[in-house]
Amino acid sequence: MSRKTISSGGLSAGRRILIIGLSGAATLLAAAMFVALWAAWVFQGVGPAAREGEATTVSLRRGASVPEIASTLERAGVVRSAAVFVTAAKLTGAARSLQAGEYLIPSHASMARVLADIRDGKVVRRQITIPEGMTSEMAAELLSKEPALTGVAPAPPEGAILPETYQFEKGEDRAAVLKRMMDARDEVVTMLWNRRQPGLPFSTVEEAMTLASIVEKETGIASERPRVAAVFVNRLRKGIRLQSDPTIIYGISGGRPLGRGIRASEIAAPTPYNTYRIDGLPPTPIANPGRAAIAAVLDPPQTDELFFVANGKGGHVFAATLDEHNANVAKWRSVERSKAKGTGESVPVGEGGESDPESIKAEP
Numbered sequence: 001m002s003r004k005t006i007s008s009g010g011l012s013a014g015r016r017i018l019i020i021g022l023s024g025a026a027t028l029l030a031a032a033m034f035v036a037l038w039a040a041w042v043f044q045g046v047g048p049a050a051r052e053g054e055a056t057t058v059s060l061r062r063g064a065s066v067p068e069i070a071s072t073l074e075r076a077g078v079v080r081s082a083a084v085f086v087t088a089a090k091l092t093g094a095a096r097s098l099q100a101g102e103y104l105i106p107s108h109a110s111m112a113r114v115l116a117d118i119r120d121g122k123v124v125r126r127q128i129t130i131p132e133g134m135t136s137e138m139a140a141e142l143l144s145k146e147p148a149l150t151g152v153a154p155a156p157p158e159g160a161i162l163p164e165t166y167q168f169e170k171g172e173d174r175a176a177v178l179k180r181m182m183d184a185r186d187e188v189v190t191m192l193w194n195r196r197q198p199g200l201p202f203s204t205v206e207e208a209m210t211l212a213s214i215v216e217k218e219t220g221i222a223s224e225r226p227r228v229a230a231v232f233v234n235r236l237r238k239g240i241r242l243q244s245d246p247t248i249i250y251g252i253s254g255g256r257p258l259g260r261g262i263r264a265s266e267i268a269a270p271t272p273y274n275t276y277r278i279d280g281l282p283p284t285p286i287a288n289p290g291r292a293a294i295a296a297v298l299d300p301p302q303t304d305e306l307f308f309v310a311n312g313k314g315g316h317v318f319a320a321t322l323d324e325h326n327a328n329v330a331k332w333r334s335v336e337r338s339k340a341k342g343t344g345e346s347v348p349v350g351e352g353g354e355s356d357p358e359s360i361k362a363e364p
Contacts, residue, residue: 043088043111050107051077059170060118062100066090069098069118078105079114088112094119102170125167130181132163132290133216135255139181139288143174153178159209159285161185188291196298201236202281208297211236213285214275216293217246221315229296230303231318240306242275250286312336 050056058076060069066089070082079085089095094115101123105114126148130139140155153174161178162185168177193205202208215229232242248262249255251273267274273282289297307325308316312335319325 043084045110047109047111047114048077048080048107050105054107056105056107057102057124058105059102060098060100064100066095066098073105073114076105078109079111085111085115088115099123123169126170127165127167128177129165130161130163130288132293133213133220133287134163135287136160137254138256140178143178146174148172149174149177151175156182157284159185159206159213159288161288162188163288163290185288189294192295192298197300200298201233206284207281208294209289210281210285212289212293212297213287214242214244214246214282215297216289217287218244219316222292224315225293225296226301227303227305227318228308228316229293230300231305231308233297233300234303234306236280238306239279241277241279242281244275247273247275247282247286250282255287 056076056078058073058078060072064072066086067082070079070085070089073079073085074082086095088111089098092115098118099121101121103114103117103122104124105117128142128146130142134142136158137155139161140153143149143153148170149168150171151173156178161181164181164184166177166180166184189205189209193208196208200208202211211229211232214232215225218228219225232244235242245262246255248266248269248271249258251269251271252258252266267276270277272278273286275282303318304320305318307319307322307328309319309325309328309332311317311328312332317328317331319328
């Protein structure tokens with residue numbers, strides 16, 4: 001058979017190679033398209049169901065690499081493919097800004113959402129609340145008992161933190177959270193101090209915080225704080241002793257509830273915090289006052305009131321003269337006697353704070 005016959009009756013070797021090459025390329029292209037479509041489905045489509053409940057909690061350590069983050073997510077069952085996650089993070093640029101922390105991934109969340117949440121740092125925000133009037137020692141104990149925090153935070157000076165609700169992340173250092181509380185207090189006090197009323201009977205921030213802490217412990221009713229503050233400011237101006245039962249309690253127990261009334265012997269005891277026996281303010285705050293109490297002390301209303309006593313309804317009645325005050329005390333004692341008859345108990349000397357029948361009682 002001639003070369004001409006072979007050439008006309010079949011394909012040349014070069015053409016056969018070209019066809020095989022094109023066929024292979026088509027196969028590879030089809031495979032690549034399949035992989036791309038699969039990856040797009042894995043990235044954009046419905047994610048895996050949570051293994052338990054409606055969401056999965058995942059913790060990503062600080063300093064983790066993108067592959068480590070991807071593997072952690074895959075092991076937790078919140079993404080289908082660590083490889084796709086790594087590729088998507090690099091292609092979208094998110095790899096440069098993935099943030100550590102604790103994440104709550106909803107069941108069936110797409111990988112796109114998971115990546116976006118980690119890029120944007122949408123970590124689980126936990127909260128801890130320091131109530132108004134809590135002592136620094138008790139606040140430090142509250143921090144120490146929070147299992148999601150780490151490290152140690154010693155009790156700061158009394159009155160050094162701002163009672164409020166603070167957010168934190170799992171694994172955050174207790175000292176860092178405490179510093180935020182102290183920074184918040186400094187910010188509020190600086191702002192209010194710079195706007196303070198002229199002519200107040202104290203000259204330092206520490207003295208203001210001490211008086212604010214007494215106001216905080218004397219009443220739990222926000223609307224009463226300005227009037228209570230005005231009473232104490234008026235007494236300081238006139239050189240009258242403050243006679244505040246919460247200061248006695250602080251001298252006895254460091255501000256922890258006594259669980260009983262104040263004894264007559266304790267009112268007579270000459271401690272540095274007994275404002276029935278000392279002139280002016282005690283040496284330090286007796287608690288951490290809230291924003292409203294601080295504001296009330298630094299800008300009290302103009303009144304002539306010098307006394308207040310419990311009214312039997314959780315609040316107080318105020319008076320400008322001793323005669324008015326004694327009449328209010330008599331009414332309170334009548335209420336207490338009526339309650340005691342119903343329970344068979346005797347009327348206590350005093351319980352401190354807003355329920356104290358003896359509050360601000362002595363003649364100036």
